Amino acid sequence: MSFELDTTLATDSLLLGTNGDFMLRLANDSRYIWLLLIPTIAGVTEIHQLSPATRHQLSDHSANLSAILMAEFNGDKFNIAALGNQVAQLHIHHIVRKTSDPAWPNPVWGHSPAVPYSAEQRQAIVSRLQRILSL
């Protein structure tokens, strides 16, 4: 069985790049710097289903992402979450939170409808993220 990206994830986010067994995407909500780290391994819905080596790689990618995004976007707090109640395919949210953002101090999920990036904004943010994340 080969990996196929869930159609909801594909629709609601933009591809930033791939790195080994992981795909990195940007949630299409211009109000947050909100990335999705997705292991490109078929049939995985929980982190504990990954091999220990892949789990540790996930931890390393996640920490690298967090440190870079917090510094670049001057975040107040970083949120990391594997939920999957709506889309079971494993995807780990990485979100730069600011005390001035719309959902603060609550979680972003379910707070309010996404505000998609315009075509111009999209090009700018994707390029910026690809540059700082070396994708």
Added chain:
Amino acid sequence: MSFELDTTLATDSLLLGTNGDFMLRLANDSRYIWLLLIPTIAGVTEIHQLSPATRHQLSDHSANLSAILMAEFNGDKFNIAALGNQVAQLHIHHIVRKTSDPAWPNPVWGHSPAVPYSAEQRQAIVSRLQRILSL
């Protein structure tokens, strides 16, 4: 600086045990199997501030917890999250989700007020968790 547990975390959860650099607590909400994994390292608010070795230990503890809790409580999905918007001290939520639970399919945070365990329930669930988690 020595580690001191945040007072909100201390109030809202019950000690299950400690294991090396980690403390394990049970959120005092009888509607969910909801554990908190807390690195007992002073001043840490983000996972990426941990050393790589401690991060990998965290990943191992987390995966072990997830696998055991999902099997024992017959969960439909497992939620793992490091948020910290309300309490900055690093604590990682581990929650067995069921399609029949009150908040499903939404996140549990902010859904509705906790329903604390009774004294009897508390003793039973703490003992059961300590047994299955070998604490």
